[in-house]
Amino acid sequence: MNSLFTAAIKYTQDNRSMRVETGLGKDVFLLRRVQATEFFSKLFTINIDLLSYEANIRPEDIVGNHMALFLGLDGNPRPLNGFVKSFVYSGLEKQGLYGYKAELVPWLWFLDKRTNCRIFQNQTVQKIIETIFTELGFYDFKFTLIDNHLPLEYCVQYQESDFNFISRLLEQEGLFYFFEHQADKHILTIGDNAAAFVFLDEKVIEHSSGSRSKFYLNQWQHRFQYCSGAFAQTDYNFENANLSLLTETPTSIKLANNSALERFEFPGNYNESQRGQNLTRIRMQQEESGYQIVQAGGNLNYLEVGKKFKLLSDEALVDDKKTFVISEISHQAFEGSYLDEDEDGKASSYQNRFLCFPEEVVYRPPLNTTKPRIDGVQTAVVVGPAGDEIYTDKYGRIKLQFHWDRYGEKNETSSCWVRVATLWAGNKWGTLNIPRVGQEVVVTFVNGDPDQPLVIGSVYNSTHMPPVALPAGKNYAGMKSKTVKGDVGGSNEFSLEDTGDSQQVKLHAKKDYNTTVGNDLNSSTTGNATYNVDGNNSSTVKGNASLSVQGNESASVQGNQDSSVQGNRSFSTSGNKTENTSGNAESTIGANESRNVASNQDLSIGSNQSVNVGSNQTNTIGANQQTTVSGNQTFSITGNQEISALAQNVSISTSATTSALSIAMNGQSQIALAVGGTSITIDPSGITLSMGASSVKIDATGVSVMGPLVKLN
Numbered sequence: 001m002n003s004l005f006t007a008a009i010k011y012t013q014d015n016r017s018m019r020v021e022t023g024l025g026k027d028v029f030l031l032r033r034v035q036a037t038e039f040f041s042k043l044f045t046i047n048i049d050l051l052s053y054e055a056n057i058r059p060e061d062i063v064g065n066h067m068a069l070f071l072g073l074d075g076n077p078r079p080l081n082g083f084v085k086s087f088v089y090s091g092l093e094k095q096g097l098y099g100y101k102a103e104l105v106p107w108l109w110f111l112d113k114r115t116n117c118r119i120f121q122n123q124t125v126q127k128i129i130e131t132i133f134t135e136l137g138f139y140d141f142k143f144t145l146i147d148n149h150l151p152l153e154y155c156v157q158y159q160e161s162d163f164n165f166i167s168r169l170l171e172q173e174g175l176f177y178f179f180e181h182q183a184d185k186h187i188l189t190i191g192d193n194a195a196a197f198v199f200l201d202e203k204v205i206e207h208s209s210g211s212r213s214k215f216y217l218n219q220w221q222h223r224f225q226y227c228s229g230a231f232a233q234t235d236y237n238f239e240n241a242n243l244s245l246l247t248e249t250p251t252s253i254k255l256a257n258n259s260a261l262e263r264f265e266f267p268g269n270y271n272e273s274q275r276g277q278n279l280t281r282i283r284m285q286q287e288e289s290g291y292q293i294v295q296a297g298g299n300l301n302y303l304e305v306g307k308k309f310k311l312l313s314d315e316a317l318v319d320d321k322k323t324f325v326i327s328e329i330s331h332q333a334f335e336g337s338y339l340d341e342d343e344d345g346k347a348s349s350y351q352n353r354f355l356c357f358p359e360e361v362v363y364r365p366p367l368n369t370t371k372p373r374i375d376g377v378q379t380a381v382v383v384g385p386a387g388d389e390i391y392t393d394k395y396g397r398i399k400l401q402f403h404w405d406r407y408g409e410k411n412e413t414s415s416c417w418v419r420v421a422t423l424w425a426g427n428k429w430g431t432l433n434i435p436r437v438g439q440e441v442v443v444t445f446v447n448g449d450p451d452q453p454l455v456i457g458s459v460y461n462s463t464h465m466p467p468v469a470l471p472a473g474k475n476y477a478g479m480k481s482k483t484v485k486g487d488v489g490g491s492n493e494f495s496l497e498d499t500g501d502s503q504q505v506k507l508h509a510k511k512d513y514n515t516t517v518g519n520d521l522n523s524s525t526t527g528n529a530t531y532n533v534d535g536n537n538s539s540t541v542k543g544n545a546s547l548s549v550q551g552n553e554s555a556s557v558q559g560n561q562d563s564s565v566q567g568n569r570s571f572s573t574s575g576n577k578t579e580n581t582s583g584n585a586e587s588t589i590g591a592n593e594s595r596n597v598a599s600n601q602d603l604s605i606g607s608n609q610s611v612n613v614g615s616n617q618t619n620t621i622g623a624n625q626q627t628t629v630s631g632n633q634t635f636s637i638t639g640n641q642e643i644s645a646l647a648q649n650v651s652i653s654t655s656a657t658t659s660a661l662s663i664a665m666n667g668q669s670q671i672a673l674a675v676g677g678t679s680i681t682i683d684p685s686g687i688t689l690s691m692g693a694s695s696v697k698i699d700a701t702g703v704s705v706m707g708p709l710v711k712l713n
Contacts, residue, residue, distance in 0.1 A: 010053060011097075011338050017348035018077075018333050020050065021068040024061060028052060029100070034069060034333040036080055036104075038305040041167075041176045041365035046082050046104035051097040051338055062087045067104055068183060071301045071333050071350060076201075078301045079181045080331070082106055094339050106179055106186055107138050111162035117404040119415060120155040125169045128155065129190070132162050144191035149173055150275060154416035156450035158372045158404075168369035172269070174282035176365045178306035189306060194359060197325045200307045205300065207313035219297035219353070220316045227251060227291050229258035231284040233268035235276065238395075238419070247276040249284040253291050263287065267447060286364040289357075294324060297353040303329055308359055322358060329354035373448035378402065379459060384437045385412050389484050392434050396420055398455065400443065418443070420455040436482075439464060467493075475499045483510060 012027045013019035020031035033049035048069065068081040082104030090099035111132070120128050126143055133141060157165040170177060170190065179186045189196055207217040232248040245268070251258065265283075270276040303309075308325045333350045357363065380400040384391025392398055397417035401410045408414035420441075424430035435441050440461050446452035460466050466473075467480040478495030490510045497504040507513075619625075627633075635641070650656075665671055671682040678691040686699030694707030 011051075015073070016337065017073055017335055017350065018069065018071045020048065021070075022062070023065055024057070028054060028057075030097070030335075030338055031069060032335050032338060034071065034080070034331060036069075036331040038179065038329050040178055040305060040327040040363070041170065043106055043109050044082070044179060044305075046080055048102050048104065050100040050102060051093060052100060053096060053098070055092075055098045057089075057100070059087050062102065066184075067102065069104075070183075071331065076302070078304075079183050080104075081181055081184070081186055083109070085109065097338070106188070107140065108163065108188060110136065110138075111166065112164070113161070115159065115161045116157055116165075117159060117402075118157050118407050119402075119405055120152065120157070121413075121416060122151045122153055123155070124149050124151050125173050125175070126190075128152075128169065129166055132166065136162075140185050141188040141190065144189060144193065144196040145175070146193045146195065147174075147278070149192075154451055158374065158450040160372050164369055168367075168371050171365050171367050171369055172279075174285065174364040176363055180304065180306065194325075194362075197306060197308045197359065200302060200304065200309050202300075202302060203310055204312055205309045207311060207315055215298070215300050217296055217298035217300070219295065220311075220313065220319070221295045222292065222316065222319060223295060224292050225290055226255060227253055227258065227287050228261045228263045229255075230262040231265075231280055231287060232262055233265045233276065233280055233283065235266070235268040235270050237271040239271075243273075245270065245273060245276050247273065247280040249277075249280045251284055251288060253288055267449075269449075269451070282364055283367075285362045286366055289361065289364050289366070292357060292361065293327075294319070294356045295353070296356060297351065299350050300352065301331070301333075301350050303352060303354055305329055324356040325359050325361075325363070326354055326356045327363070372450060374445045374450050375448050377442050377444045377456070379440050380415075380443050380453075381410070382435045382437050382439045382441055383408075383410050383412065383414050388437060390434055390436050393417055396422075396432060396434055398435055398441075400441070400453065400455075402443075415453070418453045418455055421457075467495075478506070 010027075011030055013030055016031075018031050018034060020029050022029060030051040031048060032051050034046065035048075036044065036046040038044040046069065063084050063086070065084055066081065067084055068079065070077040070079055072078050083106070084102050085105045086101075086103045088101040090101055093099045114136070120131075123131075126145065126149065133139070155169070173192070175190055175192050176196075177188055177190045179188055205217060207220050228251065230248055230250045232246065234244070234246040237243060237245060247268070248262070263283075268276055268279055270279055303326055305326050305328065308323055310321065310323050311319055313320045330353045331350070332352065334348060336347045336349070380402045382391075383399050383401045391412060395417070397419050399412050399415050400418050401408050401414040405414065420435060422431045422433065435455065435458055440459050441455045442457040442459060443453050444456050446454055467478075468476045475498045476495060477498065478493065480491050480493040480495065483490030487510070491508070492510050493506060493508040495504075495506045497506070667682070669683060673680040679689075681688045681690070686697055688698075689696040694705075696706075697704045
C-alpha cells in the first residue's frame, strides 16, 4: 500500500483481528497492540497501544472512562474491557497517525483511590463488601457462597484503602474473586466453592502432538510444589478464659517428611472453636492451593479466568480427559495491518499463556494483603445511651467513640464493648474504676490489631479538667469521684497534700462511710484528735472496751445520757470526783449496792430527800454519826424499832412526845428520867422518885417516903 493511497483513505477497524471502542466515537482509535493479564484474586491489567488521526485528544475525555476491546475475527470475539488508569501520547508514527498508550483496570481498582477509617459491627464479610460497593455506585458483582461465613462482631478499616480492606477480608475468609468480561462491562464474581466455575463455551480443548487445527495449545506443563503437613493456630477468649481454642488441620497431601512440618500462628483472630476450625481448614487449603498448577499456552482467544475445560491430550497422558480451572491468563495480541512498515513485518497475531489447576483442588487465595497495625496508643471518648453517666457490662467494659470515626453516632452503637485495664483483676477482688461517659481515655490495641482495642488509662482535656487548679495545686495527689445522677458537685475524695509543714491526708465521703476490719484496728495520733458528729453516734463493742486518758477528760451531753451495763461496773478515780446534776437525779439498782468511803463523806441536799428501802436497811458507822435536821424529823416504823448503843444522849430543845399503845424500855443497870430538880430513877434495887428534899423509894421491902412534910389520906 503506497503513501498516496493511504493519505486519501483512512484506516478503519472493520475486518481487523481486534478493535477498540470508546466514548469518542467509532475508529477515533485504532487498536494496534494488547498485552493483558487476568488473575484470580488480583486486579487484571490491560496495556494497549493505539493509533489515531487525532493529535490533540484531551486526556480528561479518556482517563477514568470506560474502554472496550474485542479480540478475534469470528462472530464471537473475546471481549476485554476496563477503565483507563493512564493515558500517554507517544508522538507521530507514520502516514498521519499518532501513537497513544493506555492502561485499563477493572472498576474495583477505583477502591484503591479511597482510603478510610470506619467500624463495621455484627456484619458478614459479604454485607460489608456490598455496603462499600454500593456506596461508590458499583453494582456489577455477584457472590457464589456455600460456606457459613459468620458475622464479624467488630471489624475496623483503619488508614487503608477500600480495596486493601476488602482484599484482606476476602483472603481471611478464603474467598476468591475473578472478572467475567462482557461487551460493555465486566462482572466481579466472589466465591468460596467450585460452583463459581462454569465451562467455557468450548468445553473441550485438544492438546496433540500430531496435526494442529487453527487454534491449539502448544504448551502444557504440570508442576507440583512441596507444602507443609499441617496448619495449627489458637487464640484467647476472655469470656471463656479456661477454654483452649487450639485447632489443627492436617494436609490431605502426603509428601516425604511433610507430616512433621506444621505451620503454627497466633493469634488466629477468632473467639470460639467452630470459627477457629473453619479458619484453620481455610489456612491449610491456602497452603495446598499451590501444590499443583499447570502452565499452558496457545492461541485460543476465548479462554477466561474462572472458567473450566476438559483436556484431551495424547502428550500429557496423566491429565487426559481431566477437567481444569483457569486461574490466570496473559494475552498478547498484535494487529500488523495498519502501517506499511510495521515492526519486523509482522502480521496480526494472538498468543496466550495461562495457569490452571485440577477442578478437585479447593482453591483459596493466599494471604497477601497486610492488615494495618496500630503500634502506639490513641485516645477516644467514652460514650453510652443518652442520659447514662456510666454505661458498662458485667466485665466493666465500655463503649468508645474514636476521633477518626466519622460514622459513629457518639452513643452505645459507636464501638464494640472495650475492656478496661486495671491495677488488679482477681476473682471477685481487685480494683475497679469504670470510665464515665464523656471522659477521654487512652487506648492501646492488643497485638497492634485495630479490632482489639484496650483502654489503659484516662487523660484530662479542656472539658474535663483536674480536680484542683494547676499549677497552683501541684502538690495535690489523690482521687476524687463525682456523684452519679444526684447532687451537682457532690463527690467522694481521698487526697494527699504534700506541701511542706502542711502535709495532709483527706478522706471525704459525700454520704455514708463504712469501715470493716477483720482483726485489729490501730490508730495513733501524736497531736490532737477531733470528732464531729452532726447526727447520732453509736458504738457496739462485742468484747472489752478500754479508754486511757493521761490528762483530763471532759464530756458534755446537751440532751439525755443513758448508760446500760449488763455485767459489773467499776469506777476508779485516783483524785477527787465531782458530779453536778442541774435537774433531778435518779438511781435504780436491781440488786445490792455497796459503797466504801475511805475518808469523810458529805451529803448536801438543797430540798427534800426521800429514801425508800424495799427490805431491810443496815447502817454501819465505824466512828461517830451526827445528824442535823433544821426542821422536823419524823420516823414511821410499821414494825419494831431497836436501838443498840454503848451510850445514848438525846437532847431536845423544846418538847418530846412519845405515843404508843405500849412503851417498853429496858435498862440493864438503870433508867433515869430528870426534869429540872425532879427525877425518876429505876435500877435493880427499886424505883426512886426525887424532888428537892422529898423522895419516894419503892423496893422489895416496901415503900419509903421522905420529905419535910408527908401527907397521907
